[in-house]
Amino acid sequence: MINPAYDAQIRTWIDAHRDEILEELMTLMRVPSIRSEPLPGAPFGAECRRALEASAQLFEKLGFAARTEYDRGYTLATYGESEKTIGLFGHADVVPVGDGWIYTEPFTPLVKNGYLIGRGGADDKAGVVIAAYVLAMFRDLGLPVKSRLLACAGSNEETGMNDIQAFVANEACPDIAIVPDGDFPCSLGEKGKLIMWAESDTPFTAIRSFGGGLSTNVVLGEVDVTIAPNAALEAQLREKIAGDSDYTLTAAEDGTLHLHVKGLSGHASWPVGTVNAGAKAAALLCECDALPESDRAILATVRDYVTDPFGTGSGIAHEDPRFGRLSAANGLMEVKDGKLRLSMDTRYGTTMPSEELKNKLRTVWGSRGWSLPSLESREAFHVDDNSPVPELIRTICADITGVDRPCFRMSGGTYSHYLPNGFSCGVSLTAKGATLGEAAGSDALTFPEGHGSVHQPDESLEIEGFFTALRAIAHTVLQCDELLQN
């Protein structure tokens, strides 16, 4: 049970700081912290460094001395002194913006109908702000914690997690780490993740370019194909795509064909309902016999292996008793030296060892004449079955919302993967859960398909849910402190 006296104090404090907290979150969101070229003191690019500076400024502004390790990619601040530490971790880097934002520019945060819209608000600058303000709240209210509190903001979560690995290698790890970067109540583990690049051994003959995508972990939403002049092919394509606005075909003056195909993007970790634009373009072109046979053979593999994001086509489908279905989604495609290259992001449970999966992948892609120049994996993990922390967070969420939701296993990865005793929870807690749109006030925004969630255009954070998350995490810290003192 949450302590009602502390809860009253916490709620009053949050109400008094709402505007300030939102302002600070928007300040962080204005930094376009997408990974870019490394620079001295900025291994993940200038804007990721700026996001660390902005996070450190927030810690300092709230009265906590920040220590920023630019080369390692994180900044941290602490409150209190104790042998035991409770850590709160968020990340200030973001995924690329993508196309088709409707409500605002990606780095111009907008408050609209109860949502805060902008890249990085929900994922995961809200987590950084929660970490900072939990420290401020505990100090201001003098809440009785014996543990030292640590707030940490990273800048490489989305593209490799080198930041948190450097933290674990160089810092004393907290006794319990809370990572608000997922969903409530609490994740019991995370799927393994394998990022692979596949390359066709045969170069294209007629196709000059075939590419698109934002990052390996975002399903390829739009693809552009350029093809050498070919009147018969143009006629076949025009007939097949007539009346379908997902396809645009143009011919340049010299006859060069340009085909643009739209699919439906989404997060690679759970690609339900997504449509891969590259596979869709490949399927279309495979039906056109005016395209040279060898080009069609290359595209047939894309059609067969990439269309279904759960590995059915390539024969790697797998069901894990704890984690459920394996997923395998393509994010990037490009042509290099005439050869088609594509990325695959595969997520799987603890009963699928990475080495076994790699061998399967080499076999199935190899049988079609493709090489796998790069295969990088991180094993699945699940939290200690005996840890009381997940139950503790679940009970707090149920007390606050009146709805008891079970803990779950995640498809995505968070810092909790690397942090001993790390537990990821959400940044927005609502009565019905953390799911977007379920907050459903009468004037709640309805986002079109493919908009509004993390990694999508119009990424949004439900504002009431965010403040409730801050409240729930404050109670989590109080109760974790009791655990550590016993």
Ligand SMILES: [Zn+2]
């Ligand atoms: Zn995140």
